[in-house]
Amino acid sequence: MRGGNRVGQARQTVERLQLGLTLHRLRLAADKSQQEAAEVIGRSAGRLSQVENGKGALGTEELTRLLDFYRVSGVERATVLALGRASRRRQPRLGYLDSLPDSYVRFMDLLAAAQRISWYECGIIPGLVQSPSYVTGIHRAGSSLRPDEETTERIAFRRNLQQQVLSVGKAESIDVIFTEDALLHVVGDASVMREQVLHLLQLQEQHPVLSIRVIALDTPDNPGLGGGLVSLEYDTAAPIAYATSLYGPPIYYDQPAPTERMRNLFEGVADIALSPRDSRTMLLDFLARSS
Structure with a gap:
């Protein structure tokens, strides 16, 4: 052999x-x-x-x-x-902890190969649609928790992520949902937040496969409070789910039971999110109030 x-x-x-x-x-x-x-x-x-x-x-x-x-x-x-x-x-395992170096590069590989991407975050703009200044602000704020070199690499990665997934990737459907308080948590300063909202509106215009929706603050019974997740579906591979985290190695799930639970959770937050049109109106209102 x-x-x-x-x-x-x-x-x-x-x-x-x-x-x-x-x-x-x-x-x-x-x-x-x-x-x-x-x-x-x-x-x-x-x-x-x-x-x-x-x-x-x-x-x-x-x-x-x-x-x-x-x-x-x-x-x-x-x-x-x-x-x-x-x-x-x-041997069977519930989840896979990717503790190897440059795990964020492999995460981008998984995203770029997916046919359907579902991304939800509570209290923060999802990484796939973050503006350059927002990316920098998020990672600079946590720079004390990681080496400067790693922070620089992660900023560059986030900036490359949108190109690889939105412009080059295989996705036929990208559904991004976040809670309204993500707009209220100031990253950097007010100008960064305005840039971020403008970036969201521009991405919607540029990428027809991308849907951006917001869950309003007064929406009751959000099943996804306090967490975030990414659900990936492939034509030739089993679904993968990922519990998002700003710090620490990622944990992936590929067994049917946990991926189905996480997919059901995403569908739960999707059911209560505003429509893309109403979400766009909310983003435009944010710009009007902050001008």
């Missing part, structure tokens, strides 16, 4: 999808074809395609050959090998 730890087509998990998307990104960055990469590890292009689509895993020897071929070294190399080990685990 070539490359120990070889497995056949496996059940899709967050770890396998992250590994596949990472390998796909690294192959493109190295300007290598799927056929060229497959020959390096003695596999067919079809088999490598399965892995890149999260439907299989590779052994350590095979991953090492690919990383050599792609000229990947250092922390990034170690991270891919760790992802490979995680992708071959078969």
Whole structure:
């Protein structure tokens, strides 16, 4: 058997999808074809395609050959090998804690590959639609909790996130919902908040697949108070749910029970959110009051 730890087509998990998307990104960055990469590890292009689509895993020897071929070294190399080990685990687990370096890059990979994105936040503007100054303000406010270098990287990531997901990604539907108090919590100063609201209105105009809705302050019985979530649906992979957090490593869920519960929670907040048209009116009213 070539490359120990070889497995056949496996059940899709967050770890396998992250590994596949990472390998796909690294192959493109190295300007290598799927056929060229497959020959390096003695596999067919079809088999490598399965892995890149999260439907299989590779052994350590095979991953090492690919990383050599792609000229990947250092922390990034170690991270891919760790992802490979995680992708071959078969023991049941409720959630997957992504504590590997640069977890936000893999989060962007997952978002960019999704066909349907549902994002809800309570008390903060969702990351996918944050304006540049709002992004900077959020991360500068928490800079004491992380190294300056990491803060800079995360700011750059958030700015790149919209381009990768809204303009380049595969999403056919993006539903973003947040609570009205996100407009009242001042990030930076009043000018930053005005820029943020203008940014939301512009994104609505520029991206027809994007729906932005607000839950009014006086709406009773919001089932999503105190938390945030992202629900991702794929054409060729099982749904993934993610509990959002400004600080700390992300936790992903791919088992049917938790992803269905989180999807139901999103549908609950969607039921009480204002329509896109009424949400737009609220945002315009905010601008009028703050001028």
